[in-house]
Amino acid sequence: MSNNLGIVIGVAKPDQVTFESRRPVSLGEYVILHYGGSKVLGLIERSSITSDALGAAIRNYEEAFESRQVAEANKRDKSYKGHVRILGFLEDLKKGKSIIPSLPPEPGTEIYEATPEELSGVFAPDGSQWLGAGRLLRNPDVAARINIDKVVSRHLAVLAMTGMGKSNLVSLLAKEVAKINGTMVIFDYHDDYSTLDMGRNSNLMDARINPRMLAAEKLAAVIEIQENASNQMHVLRQAFTQDVRQKKGDDFWNALIDRVRAVGAEEKMYRETAAKVEDKIEDARRKFSNILDPGLSDPLAMIKNGKVNVINLVELTERQANIAVSYYLEEMLDDRKRATRNNHEESRVPIKFTVPLMVVIEEAHIFIPKEEDTDTKYFAGKVAREGRKFGLGLVIVSQRPRGIDSNILSQMGSLAVMRMVQQDDQMQVSAASESLSRDLIEQLPSLNPGEAVFTGQWVNLPTFVKVDEVKERKIGGDQKAVEQWTKLSQVKEMTKETSESYIPSGYLQD
Template sequence: MNEGLGILIGVSKPDQVIFESKRPVSIGEYVTMVYGKGKVLGLVERSSISSDALGNSIRNYEEAYESKQVAAENRRDKSYKGHVRILGFLDDLKKCKAILPALPPEPGTEVFEASTEDLSAIFAPSGMQWIRIGTLLRNTEVDARVNVDKVVSRHLAVLAMTGMGKSNLVSLLAQEIARIAGTMVVFDYHDDYSMLDMGSNNSNLMDARINPRLLSADKLAEVIEIQENASNQMHVLRMAFTEEVKQRKGEDFWDALINASMAAGADKAYREAASKVVDKIDDARRKFHNILDAGMADPLALVKNGKINVINLVELTERQANIAVSFYLEELLEDRKKATRQKKGPSKSQPRFPAPVLVVIEEAHVFIPKDEDTDTKYFASKVAREGRKFGLGLVIVSQRPRGIDANILSQMGSLAVMRMIQHDDQAHVSAATESLSRDLIDQLTSLNPGEAIFAGQWVNLPTFVKVDEVKERKMGVDQKAVEAWNQMAAIKKVAKESSESYVPSGYIQD
């Protein structure tokens, strides 16, 4: 065993102890103690340094100055305290079980730094389901691995302020899942993932498409931007959007829908509304021709098994994106239900996805908002509740956790949280999850980009992690404005100079 780091002092509890250390200790360090039936692992959750001579009672600068000299000479002056959460017996933790000792340790018990071997056995277990995401924050020689099976079966929330590394973490997960030819569907709202290198051709990039023929009349109205309160226009569209019209494909569909709308305008009361609906259909058909595709088969047909499918939502309005995401979610859930049932007995049609699928929703506060019922929220909540049984996992990503529906957030079995300074965000996350203690939440303000706390089912224990940086990512990088402006000015200057030196024939220079 290595040399002792400190000694327990004060009041010990079964799950929390305080020790006096030989040196300052960092938050996120792991320590061991021997008591009860063996070696116990603990995590430093709070750390402080204080000085006897330089206490709060100092009243003026002179006193502080003199006390500083006293403190420097006195070996007993400084106190380095570590507040430790007891995580469980080491041997049990290595077998993925957290069992707390029944009795607290005696004050006076010696505290040691945890060894690399012990930490690796817990944080970097072997087995195909464990993939490397980075290293422990304070023990960089120890890999931090996560259990992908648990991500798919129990879902994951990735939460932090903007620019702290959420998309980087999702990219890393995607790359690792691509390596084992897993199936992932990423809804890409900001074109963050199109440049990602998945190696060996394992990515499938596509633009989100909506087939208007597969929508309900109400959703079609949203997509072509008919106002919810325009009841006459809604009436016309409902009348026009008949089964017969739905059968028509491609351009034929739009023509048929326009004709049927005009026909609905034969009734004088609806004439004006019908002409507005025709304009809206015409507009949408032109403006959204990249998105609304009445000729395509089922949009899900483009999503491929064993690939990282990145569905680009950039060109969609927020409402369209919502309808598209909810459509894909609904279809995926249906398909996975079919696949699961088929395992139990023969069924008529083949499922498209015979193996589990992991879905990522970025900007979760937009798609799964707290105070509003959206289409995506309805299906995301179904996936959150039922996905476990059917092998459909959900990853929700957000820089505004306080805006996410609490119910869905509470169903996320695992968490990756990075720097988060807003109290509202912290409180919302803390209320929705059991896996993050108050002390851990308090640490969120001290994290740097790429540093995270992992908690919940995908890790054996709450873990401070330094997440690997995905080097191939081109997007998400902060734009360097000054450099770009300089370059632009330089190019302008060159262009101006070359145009000045150019004398068109027929002109005489002074």
């Protein structure tokens, strides 16, 4: 049963009305209006309480003190007003269509609290593509679900300040996708996802790069030759011949070093440079032995369909990570293109991803930056533009939206936005999304960790959500410094006591 909440007053417009309420109302509450023969859903966007007796004209404390007694004695003194944005006919919203009635409601129209049943139809529709993400922020008895099909086909950006729950949301999505045997690839830059409990559907692996397959410039980047070291670049380019590329495993490194030495011997002016390049190669070969693998045949081989694949990037430098991510992206896009086009034909190259998949890139401001052209940016741009046709969805995650390439950001069909206070971040986000109104943007600084606004194609309506917390996550949590310091000093005290018992006094003076 709906509860009567108030009555429309003042100037009513088709898309917004003001009402006088029985009680104070909260921002973000949903209300129902009956007019034009249908139920219409509205959202409270502004709320105020005023008192006749305690008006702004009060000039001093005594007057305020006396007026308060008058106000308390008079039941009609307080006015609770709510400003409602009309969202559309309820029945249409349940189908994902927002149709605003052409006529405004008449002043005097009743306003009701929306019931959980009415809201569930819009925010938690039935259907296997709707996955659970949490509860409505102001109506916690109503589930908030998202349409995962739209994430795969139209992409998603998860944006918020640091520590506000971005990785928690991605973890939740990963767990939900695992439950329905979906395919997902997460590039895990901070080892945020290895502890997730996804039953048999999780597949953890370390990122690998095959140096033999790289262009000379990229090989230079992965073995940490500085970008501006043009002589070293020259030597490496000369040495990185087709012959060398043919060699497998350790033979590859040895052949490459032999060629570098040969270049140094042939061209006198490069002798010292060649020695430096040799050192770089030896260093990289040792330091990155578990990342650079000249024996690697197909980097996609370890990725599995129907699983959440977590590719650990922790040990990679930023440039290496960039090369690895772009390489995986390129291969995945190619594979999905072939899968879609050659559906009924014989494909000579075996198809890896026989079903659609979604790819998560954390730290998107590093991999897909505004100012610079990176390899990942090139392929992420392609996926953002073309992925829709091939069933390859992109999820980009960042605490620095102002640093992400605007073109790619604007291709993201859905957004999850959490607390965000910086104005240039807010502006970038609002430029990327039509459905994030100024009113919603103004709410962003007041959100708490785990509270989010979902907009775009994956929801029927812009939605304030309290995202469920994923309990088994350990790493993303804040470090508790004082607790750890205290523990350390307790351990020190204990070892001091036990040491004192057998170490002659005098040893422990400082």
